[in-house]
Amino acid sequence: MQYYGDYHTHSRYSDGQESVKRIADAARQRGLAEVAVTDHGPNVVVSGVKNLDCYYRVLEEIHGLEIPGVRVLAGAEANIIDLEGKLDIPPAVYEQLDVLICGLHPYSIPANIRDGYRLFGRNHLRHLGPGWRQKAVEANTRATVAALENNPVDILSHPGLFFEVDIEEVSRACVRENVLFEINCGHHHPELEDVKIAFKAGVTFIISSDAHFYDTVGELEYGRSLVEKLGIPAERIANCRVGGDKGWTGKRKQSKHW
Ligand SMILES: [Zn+2]
Ligand SMILES: [Zn+2]
Numbered sequence: 001m002q003y004y005g006d007y008h009t010h011s012r013y014s015d016g017q018e019s020v021k022r023i024a025d026a027a028r029q030r031g032l033a034e035v036a037v038t039d040h041g042p043n044v045v046v047s048g049v050k051n052l053d054c055y056y057r058v059l060e061e062i063h064g065l066e067i068p069g070v071r072v073l074a075g076a077e078a079n080i081i082d083l084e085g086k087l088d089i090p091p092a093v094y095e096q097l098d099v100l101i102c103g104l105h106p107y108s109i110p111a112n113i114r115d116g117y118r119l120f121g122r123n124h125l126r127h128l129g130p131g132w133r134q135k136a137v138e139a140n141t142r143a144t145v146a147a148l149e150n151n152p153v154d155i156l157s158h159p160g161l162f163f164e165v166d167i168e169e170v171s172r173a174c175v176r177e178n179v180l181f182e183i184n185c186g187h188h189h190p191e192l193e194d195v196k197i198a199f200k201a202g203v204t205f206i207i208s209s210d211a212h213f214y215d216t217v218g219e220l221e222y223g224r225s226l227v228e229k230l231g232i233p234a235e236r237i238a239n240c241r242v243g244g245d246k247g248w249t250g251k252r253k254q255s256k257h258w
Contacts, residue, residue, distance in 0.1 A: 001227075001242040005248060007099050008077065008157065008182065008208035014039035014214040015047035020061040020072070023217055028070045030200035030218030034248055036074035037062070043088035048079070052093050056232045056256050059096065062198040075099030075249060077157055080105070082111035083119055085146030094152075099250050101182075103157035104140060115186040116237045118233050119143055122130060123163055133164070141166045145173040152248040155176070155206055158184040160194060167194045171201035178251075180238050183223035186210030195226055206238040 009023050018026070020037050022035045027035035032232075040048045049055070055076060062072045070122030078087035087094075087102055106123075110116030113209045119139050126136040132221030140163040148156060156179050159170050167190070174181045183195060183202035185211060190198070198205070207214050225250050227237060234240040 001224070003032070003207065003218075003220050003239050004241045005032055005036070005223070005239045006030075006033070006099060006209050006211070007036040007073070007075065007155065007206060007239065008038050008210040009035060009185070009217055010039055010077075011037050011058065013058060014049050015019050018212075018217075019088055020058055021065060021067075022214055023211070024067040024072045026069050026211075026214045026217035027072075028067055030216050034071045034073060036073040036219065036248070037073040038077045038099055038101050040105070041076060041078040041088035042208075043079045043081055043109040044105045045109065047105075047107075048088075048165065054090075055093055055097060057180065071247070073098040075101060077101040077103060079108045080104050080110055080143050080147045081145065082115035083143050085143055085148070085150045087109045087147065098248065099155070100151070100153050101157045102153045103154040103159075104144065104150065104161050104163040109120065112144050115223065119183075135208070137164050137166060140164060141142050141169050144170050148173045148177040148179050148200070152251040153179050155180045155182050155208070157208070157210070158187050158189045159198075161187055163188045167197050168201055171198040171203050174198075174203045176203060180204055180206040182244070183207045183226060184210050185220050185222040186216065188222045192226055192229065195232075196230060199230060199232055204236055204238050205232065207240075
């Protein structure tokens with residue numbers, strides 16, 4: 001199978017090591033037709049963008065780029081910051097972008113103290129016993145499903161990483177809301193068993209590098225080997241080339257006002 005794009009990378013504007021131009025160069029080197037720069041939302045401590053203006057700066061930089069053969073897209077990886085699925089990037093900003101990813105991340109500043117405890121606090125306490133763990137899984141699943149229902153998200157990043165979720169329920173929400181289920185090669189996540197569950201539930205996958213360095217842009221080997229092992233067809237993988245170059249078709253592309 002041939003992969004034509006990588007839609008999850010981080011530049012220096014968040015916790016990546018490279019400039020936007022270097023990410024584009026790396027994508028060209030890998031033979032990709034498209035790459036998206038998707039920096040972390042501001043609410044994740046240390047690794048997030050300093051402020052929302054960073055997304056506009058990425059857009060400007062992309063505008064000035066001339067990298068033959070590679071289309072560079074602007075995006076964001078927003079943090080889910082409460083149980084109702086609120087994101088830390090407002091519509092006024094993400095509507096300007098091509099790709100909206102969301103996910104749960106440790107060290108995120110919650111929308112309010114109550115949900116901070118119910119979501120992030122409980123997650124810390126999950127090791128205390130099965131009851132605690134169950135409560136954490138319920139909260140993580142609820143927040144994730146709500147984020148997909150309440151925002152025009154294109155990709156759910158690394159489902160269940162750091163925050164265990166009911167993978168079947170989350171997969172069903174991805175199908176319902178037309179959100180791509182990510183296989184994240186940077187974190188080698190999810191594991192085969194969870195990918196199997198998601199496949200059975202009917203999701204469309206996307207395989208991403210989650211690159212923070214030049215060398216890992218377009219590094220999709222973990223996902224490639226998983227889908228081959230499970231016999232997942234190219235039609236079920238959004239960034240696989242299936243009979244010609246279809247290119248990125250995200251929700252932000254389809255409509256300005258979702
Ligand atoms: Zn992430
Ligand atoms: Zn990421």
